[in-house]
Amino acid sequence: MDLQIIEQIDSQALQGSVEQFLEYLGHPTIIRLKGKNRRRRRMLCTLLHGNEPSGLQAIYHFLQQGLEPAVDIDIAIASVQTALTEPRFSYRMLPGKRDLNRCFQPPFNGDEGLLANNILEFIRETRPECLIDLHNTSGSGPAFAVAVLRDENHLALTSLWTNDLIVTDLRLGALMEISEQNVPTVTIECGGANDRPSLLIAKEGLQRYFQNEEVLAKPQENYAVTCYRNPVRLELKPGFQVAYTDDKYCDADITLSVDADRLNYGSLPPDEPIARLGPEGLRALQANNHLGEDVLEKHFCCRDQKLYARHTLKLFMVTTNKNIAEKDCLLYFIEGGLE
Numbered sequence: 001m002d003l004q005i006i007e008q009i010d011s012q013a014l015q016g017s018v019e020q021f022l023e024y025l026g027h028p029t030i031i032r033l034k035g036k037n038r039r040r041r042r043m044l045c046t047l048l049h050g051n052e053p054s055g056l057q058a059i060y061h062f063l064q065q066g067l068e069p070a071v072d073i074d075i076a077i078a079s080v081q082t083a084l085t086e087p088r089f090s091y092r093m094l095p096g097k098r099d100l101n102r103c104f105q106p107p108f109n110g111d112e113g114l115l116a117n118n119i120l121e122f123i124r125e126t127r128p129e130c131l132i133d134l135h136n137t138s139g140s141g142p143a144f145a146v147a148v149l150r151d152e153n154h155l156a157l158t159s160l161w162t163n164d165l166i167v168t169d170l171r172l173g174a175l176m177e178i179s180e181q182n183v184p185t186v187t188i189e190c191g192g193a194n195d196r197p198s199l200l201i202a203k204e205g206l207q208r209y210f211q212n213e214e215v216l217a218k219p220q221e222n223y224a225v226t227c228y229r230n231p232v233r234l235e236l237k238p239g240f241q242v243a244y245t246d247d248k249y250c251d252a253d254i255t256l257s258v259d260a261d262r263l264n265y266g267s268l269p270p271d272e273p274i275a276r277l278g279p280e281g282l283r284a285l286q287a288n289n290h291l292g293e294d295v296l297e298k299h300f301c302c303r304d305q306k307l308y309a310r311h312t313l314k315l316f317m318v319t320t321n322k323n324i325a326e327k328d329c330l331l332y333f334i335e336g337g338l339e
């Protein structure tokens, strides 16, 4: 899929709504902004998922202000057609398509693979000093960052947006894995698409990222960032079904409350049920850690057909979206403690 490059935005395109701006783009786009310092550049990517609009809204807000960034900025807006498909901003990816943020590794097959490869080639050619990939979380919840490396540069980039950084050794083909090719990259999950603070976090972080002279680590600076290493994905096994309801007679393989995303980020004690399980009990679930070990029974048990943690766990990215829960995962949890 072609990536259009825009160096000059038609001023008319900034007069209407965000949706009209997206219609004006029409395709996956890179917008190139000229900064005060033309010798350096940073990159920001957003809308890899079509139902995560906060990044796009924050960009639109920044463009409307007509500010000059500190350095050159390239902004990639990826899943434009997905977001424009009615009902707008409702599809993570279109039916039958791959998750774009799992496509940044070979083989670069299909439209999504080609688009991911085009974005990677642009990054290799332009060599930005860093990259932020801006998302909304699947469920409701606070903002956090994700990276594959935890050095000072990744902490510094995180601190522009949030104080929590998840460091993962999992490699799924996400854009942030380009950190391993010397482009410090942090994924920012600025909170749920419908959470009120998300847009504010996106706007304020973006302002700092575009306008600060330096965003990478400064010597002797202490970044107040808490790191969590290697979260585990709690997944449904293929073919099993989840339901979100408070109806006691639902017979799904796992039934979570409609407000299960309230579990996000709290400490979950072992005496608090997470969900109701169906006749297959724990057999409907799996939880493979980054080493590929199934740690489900190490951390969870089934009592009275209910799912409990065996010890206090920290949960995040608990979704209440059935589609995401079945195709991606139910939630993430931290095996070890804080780091």
Ligand SMILES: [Zn+2]
Pocket: 048, 049, 052, 135, 136
């Ligand atoms: Zn996303």
